[in-house]
Amino acid sequence: MPMIASVTRHDWTPAEVLALFKLPFNDLLFQAQSVHRQYFDPNRVQVSTLLSIKTGACPEDCKYCPQSGHYNTGLDKEKLMEVEKVLQAAADAKAIGSTRFCMGAAWKHPSAKDMPYVLKMVEGVKALGLETCMTLGKLTQEQTEALAQAGLDYYNHNLDTSPEFYGNIITTRTYSERLQTLAYVRDAGMKICSGGILGMGESLEDRAGLLIQLANLPEHPESVPINMLVKVKGTPLAEEEDVDPFDFIRMLAVARIMMPESHVRLSAGREQMNEQMQALAFLAGANSIFYGEKLLTTGNPQADKDMRLFERLGIQPEAREEHADEVHQAAIEQALIEQRDSKLFYSAV
Ligand code: SAM
Numbered sequence: 001m002p003m004i005a006s007v008t009r010h011d012w013t014p015a016e017v018l019a020l021f022k023l024p025f026n027d028l029l030f031q032a033q034s035v036h037r038q039y040f041d042p043n044r045v046q047v048s049t050l051l052s053i054k055t056g057a058c059p060e061d062c063k064y065c066p067q068s069g070h071y072n073t074g075l076d077k078e079k080l081m082e083v084e085k086v087l088q089a090a091a092d093a094k095a096i097g098s099t100r101f102c103m104g105a106a107w108k109h110p111s112a113k114d115m116p117y118v119l120k121m122v123e124g125v126k127a128l129g130l131e132t133c134m135t136l137g138k139l140t141q142e143q144t145e146a147l148a149q150a151g152l153d154y155y156n157h158n159l160d161t162s163p164e165f166y167g168n169i170i171t172t173r174t175y176s177e178r179l180q181t182l183a184y185v186r187d188a189g190m191k192i193c194s195g196g197i198l199g200m201g202e203s204l205e206d207r208a209g210l211l212i213q214l215a216n217l218p219e220h221p222e223s224v225p226i227n228m229l230v231k232v233k234g235t236p237l238a239e240e241e242d243v244d245p246f247d248f249i250r251m252l253a254v255a256r257i258m259m260p261e262s263h264v265r266l267s268a269g270r271e272q273m274n275e276q277m278q279a280l281a282f283l284a285g286a287n288s289i290f291y292g293e294k295l296l297t298t299g300n301p302q303a304d305k306d307m308r309l310f311e312r313l314g315i316q317p318e319a320r321e322e323h324a325d326e327v328h329q330a331a332i333e334q335a336l337i338e339q340r341d342s343k344l345f346y347s348a349v
């Protein structure tokens with residue numbers, strides 16, 4: 001199979017996308033890796049850290065989510081965190097080498113009374129020299145503009161699955177409301193982080209349908225998180241069948257081919273993946289991860305474990321976009337070395 005010259009397109013059809021999914025695994029990975037190399041350094045991976053700034057008791061009924069108030073998952077619900085505590089967590093994330101700090105709230109949408117605190121968090125995290133990302137649910141145009149004004153770089157709002165399958169998973173918010181929020185984010189000049197989840201009982205057509213929705217937006221999301229369902233006891237999807245690991249890799253590869261300029265994030269579910277599978281994910285074109293021992297409420301690999309994996313694979317963490325200079329890169333690498341060495345030293349005593 002020859003190297004394929006990639007162009008950024010917004011007119012993907014189901015037949016074309018299904019044909020990609022049905023390629024022999026090696027052909028698909030070769031194509032994805034070839035596309036990846038036309039736009040990215042294949043040995044750099046962006047690292048983001050997540051923090052739940054408001055946990056649990058969410059009014060939405062997303063069947064995968066441990067934070068929905070509709071299900072009993074034994075989660076302790078918490079109020080909006082204090083700004084100072086959020087900034088401390090962001091400083092900790094920076095110290096272990098993260099370049100983006102993503103703050104998530106279990107809300108249907110932010111309330112007027114919470115907005116001033118949220119805006120202070122954005123300003124504070126930005127002042128620490130980190131890229132800022134938030135995921136707060138549905139936004140109004142005014143809220144979106146206020147977040148952009150405060151310095152929010154990315155807004156995460158996932159489409160989660162195809163429009164056809166969506167109603168089996170969420171009934172309290174529509175697909176078109178999600179698309180409207182994404183349009184506000186784009187209009188306010190922020191970057192979009194939007195992706196979905198595998199392992200909810202969706203078909204191959206639904207996986208293709210999700211990628212078509214994302215890739216046929218007027219502009220591709222800059223960040224495309226592909227989550228493997230984290231099965232949490234008490235949620236309606238707790239007993240879903242595991243996704244075939246190769247099918248998960250196929251999803252990353254097809255996302256990479258369809259959105260060649262986007263960062264594709266190997267998102268939730270890494271705790272359940274072995275290192276070989278993660279290496280295949282990077283080969284398929286995934287070039288972003290969540291870094292740090294917790295996602296929002298569930299576990300993620302320890303930072304030192306990830307750094308050892310990066311080292312074994314010859315992968316370097318990516319610098320922040322506006323600071324992609326050598327000094328900043330050196331500082332990130334030093335922070336990562338210190339993080340790794342302190343953990344190794346700790347485990348040796
Ligand atoms: N409440 C906001 C919203 O849904 O827009 C933001 C937080 S919500 C937890 C962010 C995303 O996390 C969801 O859209 C979903 O894709 C992902 N997510 C939630 N629970 C998950 C799980 N158990 N496994 C994998 N991904 C999950």
Ligand code: DTB
Pocket residue numbers: 050066104135156158195196225226227230267268295296297298299
């Ligand atoms: C995304 O796509 N995945 C992240 C982030 N965006 C907000 C969340 C994953 C949550 C996994 C379940 C949990 O830890 O609660």
Ligand code: SF4
Pocket residue numbers: 058059060061062065066067068069105106107108137
């Ligand atoms: Fe609420 Fe977000 Fe969880 Fe849905 S995914 S229940 S909106 S926290």
